[in-house]
Amino acid sequence: MINSLLIANRGEIACRIIRTARAMGIRTIAVYSDADAKALHVRHADEAVHIGPSPARESYLLGEKIIAAAKATGAEAIHPGYGFLSENAAFAQAVIDAGLIWVGPKPASIEAMGLKDAAKQLMAAAGVPVTPGYLGENQDPPFLAQQAAEIGCPVLIKAVAGGGGKGMRLVEKADDFADSLASCQREASASFGNAHVLIEKYIQRPRHIEVQVFGDSHGNIVHLFERDCSLQRRHQKVIEEAPAPGMDEATRAELCAAAVRAAKAVNYEGAGTIEFIADASEGLRADRIWFMEMNTRLQVEHPVTEEITGVDLVEWQLRVASGEPLPLRQDELSINGWAMEARLYAEDPAKGFLPAIGPLEHLRFGDDLRIDTGIEEGGAVSPFYDPMIAKLIARGTNRDEAIQTLLQGVDETEVWPVRTNAGFLGLLLEHPQFQSGDVDTSLIGRDLDVLVHAPAPDAEELAEAAALLAASPGTGPWSAALGFRANSAPRAEVRLVDDGGALHIVAVDEVEADTPASEVLTFNAGFARRYSLERVDGGGHHSAHDGDILSPMPGKIIAVEVTQGQAVTKGQKLLTLEAMKMEHTLVAPFDGVVAELSAVAGSQVQVEALLARIEPQGD
Structure with missing residues (x-):
């Protein structure tokens, strides 16, 4: 039995592996980036090794650092968890070549199933039913269009090296095939370094x-x-x-x-x-x-x-x-x-x-x-x-x-x-x-x-919310008495904002001037509804300008689609932010003009940074 195990992952899967390994008497070693220095999986492991800066490409995706950490700590085996390097055949082979035990399938098995077209051909040969489609090497667009026509729309275009929903396009009409193919190939090339696609019949239900x-x-x-x-x-x-x-x-x-x-x-x-x-x-x-x-x-x-x-x-x-x-x-x-x-x-x-x-x-x-x-x-x-x-x-x-x-x-x-x-x-x-x-x-x-968009809260739920925020202090954030700004009228309000954006206000009892500062809580109403609650003074609630386009999180601006002074319509794409492994499109909240534009393609921005300001026409 393995005596010591390094987990080449983070978060809940690392904690999950540590839990079982510990029950089996196996010593566990965690790896962590700067962002995870105080993470739960680091504290739960018997030992932990720092492997680099916060971005995954500079830490958790660097196989050589992980193997070095395993050798430095005397680990016998490496468990990859899921995501990151778990389906990387080259990393699996490197672990084995380093004299360590790879907790996973043989590299050849990973490689055989890594490309969707080759895997389907292999499965068909093994008597496993596969979806009707085209899996060949010919990537000439007119030829692929012909194959799609023979299969019959709707069809799916899928990157052979794809995953996570990327490199996939649904084509419902033959006239849309060429544009969808080009878009899919661009995304596949950017995401996986491989523009090769397959075509398969789209299943209606x-x-x-x-x-x-x-x-x-x-x-x-x-x-x-x-x-x-x-x-x-x-x-x-x-x-x-x-x-x-x-x-x-x-x-x-x-x-x-x-x-x-x-x-x-x-x-x-x-x-x-x-x-x-x-x-x-x-x-x-x-x-x-x-x-x-x-x-x-x-x-x-x-x-x-x-x-x-x-x-x-x-x-x-x-x-x-x-x-x-x-x-x-x-x-x-x-x-x-x-x-x-x-x-x-x-x-x-x-x-x-x-x-x-x-x-x-x-x-x-x-x-x-x-x-x-x-x-x-x-x-x-x-x-x-x-x-x-x-x-x-x-x-x-x-x-x-x-x-x-x-x-x-x-x-x-x-x-x-x-x-x-x-x-x-x-x-x-x-x-x-x-x-x-x-x-x-x-x-x-x-x-x-x-x-x-959940239904609006009813009177009973509003009353319960008011009681929640008016509760006595000292019992924790879920039932704390919340306060208001000094130098304002001695009255507080409960503001409920549902996920649809509707605002409901209920007045509660007067509070003392030395109660804690205003906070926001989450209120559970029924099986499916969640509301934000805020207790503030009677002077009102201040917020950003309605047309302010703020960065929802730290990230990188990868595209700016408008210029200052340009007229825009509600829902029009303004810019794209890359953060948390995804692209996020920010759009115009209403018809108007780009009065201010501070976003620059390629720049890093912090949370709530002002990226643009839209003003209604005529303001």
């Missing part, structure tokens, strides 16, 4: 279903059943569950057998996921489920599989990497109950899911949940990495029970002052189609307006 597989070095490969990951926004998973709703035993048997064939085709070792796309227009049928891709690592959503099988997948990874056979045979694995996972993000759904950053002065998770997190109260959401705060995992004896447990847990979750997607998650869990199990990957997009 797609469901994303994946199968957990596991192999060892003794030739054994098993599956641990399926997960449904159909609730997605912009190709990013939001809520996952296991097993998949509507899956009958015969279809499950065929699907899981295909997944095992896929894993055997690349002599797979360790944890992996075979991802399938299903046409759910007539329910789940084995002849309407096709291979999409393989993730050669542990998945973010692996806890739901653990909850229904009773298996610790990280423990299995460590045992297999140590040369042991799989702990259980296929006939010893079974489904017990139902599990769901919701990803709690620091983001503002009402503002296009713009990531939020800053300190977490108050953080409380709901009861009866498994919480996988890499942050705690008093920590902060960094602008350098993914803004996920935690994974909220619920288990029940059946699907309805799992939904209700997760709903209650979401409602009980309290985060302040950073905005989160908790309200969005609650509304999604209450969505009639989700509750009935009638899900597909387009559900969120179709009903986005309903899911991000």
